[in-house]
Each structure stands twice: as C-alpha cells, then as structure tokens.
C-alpha cells in the first residue's frame with residue numbers, strides 16, 4: 001500500500017511518500033481502509049521529535065473509512081462498517097490497524113471527510129468545554145487561535161453552552177470566520193494587545209477561563225486575562241513550548257488554576273470516547289455544529305499540508321485523501 005514514512009525527525013521534507021507492506025490486524029484490532037485522514041498539530045510534533053516516537057513510523061492520528069478485516073476475537077465491528085478514530089498511530093496511509101476500542105461507528109448522514117475532520121479537534125473542544133473547565137452559561141471564555149481547527153469548534157460549543165466567547169486571530173479574514181462560528185468579540189492579537197483588549201471587554205474583571213493552545217507567545221498574558229480563581233487551560237504550543245513554570249505566578253495573578261490536559265486522558269475508555277464522538281455527531285446531524293474543511297490534499301502532498309499548517313495559512317480542518 002501507499003503510505004507516508006518518517007525515517008528521521010525534522011522538517012516537512014522528512015515526510016516520504018512510498019510503498020510499504022500492508023498491515024495485518026492483530027487481536028483486538030480492525031484493519032481500516034482509509035477514505036480521509038485528519039492533519040493535526042500533534043503530527044507536526046511527532047515529525048519534529050518534540051513528542052518522540054520510535055523510528056521509522058507512519059505519522060497521523062486520525063482518519064475515517066471502512067473496516068476491511070478484523071483481527072482475532074473482534075466482535076464490535078465487522079467488514080464494511082463505516083468507522084472513524086483519533087489518537088491511533090499510522091493514519092497517513094491507505095490502510096491502518098486500529099484497536100477497536102478507539103473506533104466509533106459513523107452515522108449514515110455523515111460522510112467520511114466530515115467524520116475524519118471531527119474526531120480529534122472535535123473531541124478536544126468537547127472535553128475542554130465540558131470536562132476540563134465546564135463552562136457555565138453567562139461566563140466569559142477566551143480562546144486563542146479562534147479560527148483554527150479546535151478554535152472554530154470551541155467558539156460554536158461555547159455559544160451552545162451559553163458562554164460569552166472572546167477569540168483571538170492573526171488576520172481579519174480569520175476573525176470573520178471566528179465571528180461566523182459564534183465568537184462575540186475577536187481580537188487581532190497580531191496588531192492589538194489582547195490583554196488590554198480583554199480587560200476592556202470585561203470592564204476590568206477578566207475571564208473565567210482561557211483555552212490557550214498558542215503557548216510560548218501568549219501564556220503569560222493569558223494569566224493576566226483571568227479573573228481571580230480562573231483557570232488557564234494550556235492545551236497546545238503552536239508558537240513553541242512554554243518551558244518551566246513558577247507556581248507562584250498562579251498565586252500572584254489571583255489564586256489561579258493551571259492545567260495541561262491531553263485528549264488521551266479525556267477519552268480514557270471506550271465509553272467516554274463514544275459519548276464525546278456521539279454528541280458531536282448528533283450536533284452535526286442536527287446542524288448545531290458545522291465542521292469547516294479548509295483544505296484537502298492528496299496523501300502524497302502531506303509535506304505541503306504540514307507547511308501550510310505551520311505557516312498559519314489554514315483556518316479549520318486540513319485533510320489528506322489517500
């Protein structure tokens with residue numbers, strides 16, 4: 001089969017497209033014929049070695065397609081079932097073997113591209129707003145990179161939960177997309193000081209929660225945007241890693257809470273994973289949640305997809321098609 005392989009970590013040029021042997025499903029696994037692959041920042045971290053993986057490997061953590069075969073003992077899915085998954089390795093390929101506990105069945109109304117675009121960023125937005133800091137009606141949240149894959153979903157789910165949503169984006173075009181997704185206010189953090197803007201927009205009170213995936217460039221000012229006893233949810237580092245952190249900062253800024261969550265711990269078992277994916281699929285079917293597929297590339301062009309994601313050119317989901 002065709003797949004992308006990484007033999008050494010580095011820039012986008014280490015993503016090699018070529019022929020590899022077909023995988024065989026082991027006990028508890030299904031072989032999925034992939035129809036659409038989600039591109040995520042975690043793939044960049046695996047490629048650069050920030051999150052180390054044994055070499056060589058096929059990158060990619062998210063896809064949707066059809067079950068082509070099942071391994072010994074598998075009864076949960078059968079050949080032909082439409083499935084999707086996140087946080088399983090080797091998605092940049094025509095086929096992947098996936099533990100069945102990570103598979104969800106895709107409803108007929110949802111096509112494979114939408115399903116692949118929903119799983120990782122969708123379940124992330126879901127756990128951030130419903131579990132990490134369960135945002136309450138009437139509260140104000142700040143979401144950085146509000147027109148990003150996760151960002152557009154946080155805007156929509158935040159509004160659905162009754163919150164006031166303040167977003168940041170780097171361009172006016174991205175700001176318009178965040179507004180369409182429901183953001184009440186959007187700050188152009190490339191030209192405006194987002195800390196003073198948040199203070200102005202909240203009459204000096206600050207917000208209850210900041211969902212910060214930008215990391216190095218934003219986290220200190222994010223602390224200043226919080227109301228006393230608010231929570232900084234640091235869930236990514238698109239601008240670079242944050243490094244060491246002095247807990248005294250939390251006390252100085254108002255007895256704040258800091259957490260650094262990961263999707264893996266919020267889809268800890270099949271029940272939790274299916275609850276999150278199931279709610280997302282229901283919202284999509286009812287029209288309450290819109291998935292914005294920004295760009296699709298042939299699988300062989302994975303390197304270009306990474307370059308565009310890292311260069312902040314994308315707004316919403318990036319897919320590869322095998």
Ligand code: NDP
Pocket residue numbers: 039040041042120121124145146147148149150151168169170171174213214217235236237238239240261262263264309310311312313314315316
């Ligand atoms: P996005 O679509 O949000 O893309 C990243 C965005 O970050 C860019 O479009 C850009 O938006 C903004 N950004 C700000 N500074 C930089 C920079 N220096 N370089 C690149 N981008 C920058 O990506 P995703 O939605 O896929 O992921 C967002 C973040 O969330 C990632 O850091 C990812 O690792 C993290 N994540 C964490 C998860 C978890 O469980 N902890 C799960 C899923 C994602 P703008 O141009 O508007 O500034």
